[in-house]
Amino acid sequence: MNQQLTIPKGTRDFNPEQVLKREFIFQTLKNVFTKYGFVPIETPVMEMLSTLLGKYGDEGDKLLFKILNSGDFTQNISNDEWNEKNLQKLSMKLCEKGLRYDLTVPFARYVVMHRNEIVFPFKRYQIQPVWRADRPQKGRYREFYQCDVDIIGTDSLNGEVELLHIIQDVFQSLNLGYITFINNRKILQGLAEQCEIENHFVKFTTIIDKLDKIGKDEVYAELLQLPIQAKHLENLKVFLNQFLELTTNDDRILLAKSYIQSNTGKIGINEIETILQKSNQIGLNSIKFDILLARGLNYYTGTILEVKSTEVEIGSICGGGRYDNLTGIFGLPNVSGVGMSFGADRIYDIMDTLHRFPENLTHPIHVFVANFIPEIEYKVLHIASLLRTNQINVDFFYDPHIKLKKQLSIANQKNILWVLIIGEEEIQKEQYLLKNMKTGEQYLLSLQEVIEKIKLS
RNA sequence: GUGGUCGUAGCUCAGCUGGUUAGAGCGCCAGAUUGUGGCUCUGGAGGUCGCCGGUUCGAGUCCGGUCUUCCACCCCA
Numbered sequence: 001m002n003q004q005l006t007i008p009k010g011t012r013d014f015n016p017e018q019v020l021k022r023e024f025i026f027q028t029l030k031n032v033f034t035k036y037g038f039v040p041i042e043t044p045v046m047e048m049l050s051t052l053l054g055k056y057g058d059e060g061d062k063l064l065f066k067i068l069n070s071g072d073f074t075q076n077i078s079n080d081e082w083n084e085k086n087l088q089k090l091s092m093k094l095c096e097k098g099l100r101y102d103l104t105v106p107f108a109r110y111v112v113m114h115r116n117e118i119v120f121p122f123k124r125y126q127i128q129p130v131w132r133a134d135r136p137q138k139g140r141y142r143e144f145y146q147c148d149v150d151i152i153g154t155d156s157l158n159g160e161v162e163l164l165h166i167i168q169d170v171f172q173s174l175n176l177g178y179i180t181f182i183n184n185r186k187i188l189q190g191l192a193e194q195c196e197i198e199n200h201f202v203k204f205t206t207i208i209d210k211l212d213k214i215g216k217d218e219v220y221a222e223l224l225q226l227p228i229q230a231k232h233l234e235n236l237k238v239f240l241n242q243f244l245e246l247t248t249n250d251d252r253i254l255l256a257k258s259y260i261q262s263n264t265g266k267i268g269i270n271e272i273e274t275i276l277q278k279s280n281q282i283g284l285n286s287i288k289f290d291i292l293l294a295r296g297l298n299y300y301t302g303t304i305l306e307v308k309s310t311e312v313e314i315g316s317i318c319g320g321g322r323y324d325n326l327t328g329i330f331g332l333p334n335v336s337g338v339g340m341s342f343g344a345d346r347i348y349d350i351m352d353t354l355h356r357f358p359e360n361l362t363h364p365i366h367v368f369v370a371n372f373i374p375e376i377e378y379k380v381l382h383i384a385s386l387l388r389t390n391q392i393n394v395d396f397f398y399d400p401h402i403k404l405k406k407q408l409s410i411a412n413q414k415n416i417l418w419v420l421i422i423g424e425e426e427i428q429k430e431q432y433l434l435k436n437m438k439t440g441e442q443y444l445l446s447l448q449e450v451i452e453k454i455k456l457s
Numbered sequence: 458g459u460g461g462u463c464g465u466a467g468c469u470c471a472g473c474u475g476g477u478u479a480g481a482g483c484g485c486c487a488g489a490u491u492g493u494g495g496c497u498c499u500g501g502a503g504g505u506c507g508c509c510g511g512u513u514c515g516a517g518u519c520c521g522g523u524c525u526u527c528c529a530c531c532c533c534a
Contacts, residue, residue, distance in 0.1 A: 006507090009525070059532055062458070102534090130534085135458085137528060144534065206532090295533095316534070343534030372492070408494035423492060437494070 010134070010142025017362045021352070022145075024361055025174070025344050026127055029147050032169045033125040036162055038149055041124050043106040045131075046097045053098075055105045055329065057298060063132045066095040099131040103148040104299075104326070104339065111152055112330040120153030120335075127344075139314045139346050150339025152327075157271060159338040160303045160322065161278045167307055167318060168284050170342065175356050177310035178317070179286050183293040184272050184303050185321070187256065190265015191291075195232040202298065209294035216240065219292075240292070249276050249289045256291065271302060299323045303338065312350045318342045366393045366454050367418040367434075368411035374400040380422045383432070383447065387420075390451045412437055418454055 007013065014022065030040075046067055053061055077093055100106050103126045111118060127147045136142055149166060151159040164180060171178040188205055192198045207222045214222075220237055228236075239259045246252045253276070256269050272289055279287055295304045302322035309317055320340020327335045351357055369384045371377055377400050384396040395416060397407050404421070411419045421433040421442075434450050435442045445453060 006525070057532090059458090063532080132533080134532075136526085140533075146534065314534095319534070341534065346534060370492090404492050405494070410494085412494045419494085421492075425492095433492090435493075440493095440495085442493085 008142070010136035010140075012141065012143075020362050020364065021357050022344065022348055024357060025347055025351070026145075026147070028173050029127065029170060029342060029344070030125070032166055032173060033149055035169070036123075036149075036166055038123045038125040041107075041110060041126055042128060043100070043103070043110055043126070045099055045129070047100050047106055047109065049092070049096055049098045051109050051330070052101060052105060055299070056101060060101060063134055064101055065099040065131050065133050066091055067097040067099065068095055069097075100128075101132055102130050103128060103146050103341065104150070104323075107148065107150060107152075107339075108326045109330055111335070112327050112332045115332060118153075121151055121156075121159075122153050123149075123151050125149045139349060141345060145344040147342040147344050148339060149341075150337055152337035152339075153335055155322075155324070155336040157274050157278070157303075160271075160275045160305075161282070161284075163305070163320065163338065163340055164275070164279050164284050164287060165282065167305075167340075168286070170318075171307070174347065174351065176347070176350060176354075178307050179288060179310055180305055180307045181288050181290040181293045182272065182275070182303065182305045183290055184268035185300050186264045186268025186271070186302060187260065187291060188268075188294060190260045190262040190268060191236065193262040193264065194260065195228050195236055197226050197228050197232075200226050205294035208292050211292040216244070243291055249287070252289045252291070268302070275303065295319060295321060299326050301325065305340065309350050312353055314346050314350060316343070317346045317350065363415050363417065364393055365395045365414065365416045366457075367395070367420055368407075368414065368416040369394055369396045369420045370404055370407045370411075370422070371397040371400045372402065372404045372407060373423060376422070376424060376427055379427055383420070383422060386447060387451065387454075390455075392451065392454055408435075408437075417457060420450065 033040075049064070049066065052064055056063070073094055077090070081090065081093065107124065107126065111122065125148060127145060129143055129145050131143050134140060134142060149163065151162070164182075167178070167180055185205075188208065189198065189201065192201050192204050195204075197204055203226060204223075207219060207225075210222070211219050220233070223233060223236075239255070243252060243255055246255060253269060253273050257266075260266060260269060276287065276289065293304060293306055295306060300321035301324040304321035305319065306316045307318035308315075318340055320338070322336065322338040324336045325333060326337055327333070367387065369380060369387075371380050373380075381396060384394045387394050395411075395414065397410070408419060417437055419435045419437060421435060423433075426432045426444075431444045431446060432450055433442055434445055434453060443449075443453065
C-alpha cells in the first residue's frame with residue numbers, strides 16, 4: 001500500500017487547526033511589535049557558511065546544517081584530500097552555504113550590507129524558521145520559528161526597557177503567566193574579576209547558569225574545576241547565598257553594590273538599577289534581578305534577559321540581551337544593539353496544554369451551504385456568493401447528488417456552526433432554512449436575516 | 458556528540474515464558490424508506506506487527522544493525 005513515508009528527524013507537519021493556532025501567536029507578536037514601532041524584514045533561509053561559522057562557538061558550528069554545492073564540485077578536490085577523510089575540512093570544500101541557525105547573525109549581516117539605507121536606530125522584527133542539527137526532545141526541534149525583535153544603533157537603556165514592555169504586552173495578550181529574569185554580563189564579568197578567573201569567563205558563566213537546574217551545591221562543586229582560590233570561592237558563596245535569600249530587586253541591588261568592587265561590575269549594576277527604575281515607573285512587573293542568569297550566547301556584552309513560564313515547565317520562552325559589537329565581526333564596529341527572541345513553538349506547547357487559545361480560532365468557516373438539488377445548484381451557488389460578499393466565510397458543497405444527510409454529517413465533522421439548507425420551495429419563497437448545528441434549531445429567514453444571524457454568532 | 462528509551466489498524470493501546478486465519482475501544486464507511494447531522498442499533502472495510510538481516514521446523518514475540526519517538530547530558534528557543 002503506502003511506501004514508507006517519513007519526514008526528517010525533528011521536523012513536523014502542521015494540520016489546519018495547528019496552523020491557525022500558530023498564526024494566532026505570530027499575529028499577536030506582530031501586532032505588539034508594530035505597536036512599539038518595529039518594522040519587519042526577512043532574510044534567506046540559507047546564508048554563506050562564512051557568515052555563519054564561528055559565531056556560535058564550536059558547539060554551534062557543529063549544529064549547522066550545511067548545503068551541498070551544486071555542479072561537479074568533486075573536480076576541485078584532490079585524491080589526497082579525499083583520502084585524508086578530514087570531514088571538517090572536506091565539508092568546507094563541498095559546501096559553501098548553510099541553513100541559518102538563528103536570526104541574529106543574519107540580521108547583523110543585513111545591517112552591515114544595508115547600512116547606507118538603514119535609518120538608525122533601526123528597530124526591526126523578524127519571524128522566520130531556523131534550523132539546528134540538534135538531538136530533538138520535548139520543546140526542542142530541528143526546525144523551529146524564532147520571533148526576533150532588535151534595536152540596533154543605540155546604547156540607550158530605553159531599548160532594554162522597551163523590550164521589557166513588549167514582553168509584558170505579549171504575554172498579557174496571550175494570557176500566559178510569565179516571569180522575566182534580568183542580569184548584566186558586566187556584573188558577571190565583575191564577579192569573575194573579583195575571583196581572579198576572568199580568563200575563564202565563559203566557563204564561569206556556563207556553570208553559574210545551571211543553578212536552577214542542578215542547585216547551588218552542585219554549582220559550587222563545579223566551580224572547583226576553575227583555578228579559583230579558596231578564599232575567593234568562599235566569599236563568592238557567602239555573597240550568592242545572601243543574594244538568593246533576598247526577594248526584592250532593591251535589596252538584591254543593594255547587596256550587589258556592597259559586594260562587587262570592580263568597575264565593570266559597578267557599571268553593570270548601575271545599568272540594571274536604571275532599567276528597573278524606569279520599568280517600575282511605567283508599571284512593568286514580573287521582572288526579577290537574577291545574578292545567576294548567564295545565557296550561553298557569547299555575543300552578549302551587557303543586559304541579558306530570559307523569560308520563563310510560571311505555569312508550565314519547558315525552559316525559556318524568550319531570551320535576549322545587549323551586544324555591543326555584533327556587527328564588528330562583519331567589519332562595522334561600534335554599533336550597539338539590544339534584542340530578544342520569542343520561542344513561538346514553546347509558547348504554542350504551553351498554550352496548547354493550558355487550552356489558552358481562543359475558542360472560535362479553529363472554526364474559521366461560518367456557514368456550510370448544502371447543495372443537494374442539481375437543478376437549482378446555480379441559484380444556491382449564487383446565494384453562497386452573496387454571503388461571501390458580506391464577509392461571511394462560506395463552505396459550499398460541490399456534489400448535488402450527495403444526500404442532505406451526508407452533507408449535514410460532513411458539516412458536523414468540520415465543526416461548522418451554521419448550515420444553510422436551500423431547496424426548491426426556499427428558492428421560490430426567498431426564505432432559506434438556517435440550521436444551528438450546536439442547538440439543532442432551524443430558522444426560515446430572508447437572505448438579509450441569514451446574514452445578520454450568522455454575523456451575530 | 459555521549460548514554461538510555463519507544464515503534465502492532467487513521468488514533469489510543471492489548472498480545473503471558475516464540476507455535477495454527479494478529480485483537481479491543483474510538484474513528485471511518487454503509488444501512489435503520491426517499492430534504493436533516495451529533496445519540497442508539499445492525500453490518501462492513503482497514504494491519505508486509507517501523508525497516509533490513511540473523512537464530513529457529515516456526516518470530517509481532519529472541520539477537521544484531523538501521524530509521525523514528527521520547528528522555529538525561531551537552532547546548533539552547
